[in-house]
Amino acid sequence: MEIKYTFWNNKGGTGKTSLAFQSIIRYAEKYPNKRVLAIDICPQANLSELMLGGLNNKGSEKLLERHELAPRCSVGGYFQLRLPSPYVPPPFNAHEFITKPNTYNKGIASNIDLVCGDPLLELQSNAVNSLANNTIPGTDTWICVVDWLKNFLDKIKDEYDIVFVDCNPSFSMYTQIALAATDRIVLPVMADDSSRRAIQNAFSLIYGLKLPSEIYASYAFAIKLKRAKRDLPKVHLIAKNRITQYMVPASAYAAVLNTIEKDIQKLLKTNPEIFSFKDVEEGFVAIRDFQTTGVVAFAKGLPFSKVEVGKQTIGGHRVQVNRDYLDNSKKAIELLVDKL
Secondary structure, three states: OOEEEEEOOOOOOOOHHHHHHHHHHHHHHHOOOOOEEEEEEOOOOHHHHHHOOOOOOOHHHHHHHHHOOOOOOOHHHHHHHHOOOOOOOOOOOHHHHOEOHHHOOOOOOOOEEEEOOOOHHHHHHHHHHHHHOOOEOOEOHHHHHHOHHHHHHHHOOOOOOEEEEEEOOOOOHHHHHHHHHOOEEEEEEOOOHHHHHHHHHHHHHHHOOOOOOHHHHHHOHHHHHHHOOOOOOEEEEEEEEEEOOOOOOOOHHHHHHHHHHHHHHHHHHHOHHHEOOOOHHHHEEEEEOOHHHHHHHHHHOOOHHHOOOEEEEEOOEEEEEOHHHHHHHHHHHHHHHHOO
């Protein structure tokens, strides 16, 4: 595998999954010879539902079909396999947990495979936490558990060129498992103060920056990984999402985004090792609001390349896809994919 990306922000509502969906598919379309694996480590499993057909094409029903297989064809099915053997990987066939979304949804590029998301993750969460915090002489139980996804990817490392992981907006144990297995982070933000705080929180959670007390240091994600001589993922891209076309530089929203950029500029000087980029311009991308185009694309489980201009029926309602808005949406995703 060349590289592994995680789409993550510990704040919800930043458009993380919609960006992940469109970016993954556009990447696969742009590079048809690349073998792409998408992993949905989110109990809401929205990425999986989109890839399997969206609302209009019964994506949720198709996802349930995958969950009903034996073994359960999802990340939850793989975690279920690991619960009885948390510290040593048991023999397993990774392909039993992988779905080819193109067989369910022809709008998805055929070079994409998917490990489906699963609400079972929430039920498993307490057990996973307990296993990670067990004390066993001579065994770093936390590292053994946080390596679950790494163990999975090691089984298929020669089969894929690139991996994309869509995470839950939390810092739960399954999110840490995802972050520990990947190289780069794509961090979507919105133009509001809560997004600025979320970025600050993200750097505290992952890199242990500005912790409120030294008490937390020994429990920090970064400290635990470094203790095991493991590399931390680097922030690769910050996506300023849902920037409307009416935004002007003097707006309050633009002021917040400028403040976020200044925060990152300071961190580039004090902690350059946590970024894969060297200047702010390289590390940011602005994404306009997808508007009706996004509603149609996600309802149908389609990339923007497959969305048609004109009137469409969504949930019994007629909506209009404007060509200019569709073109703007395509350009926005192209800008993001160009930075991957």
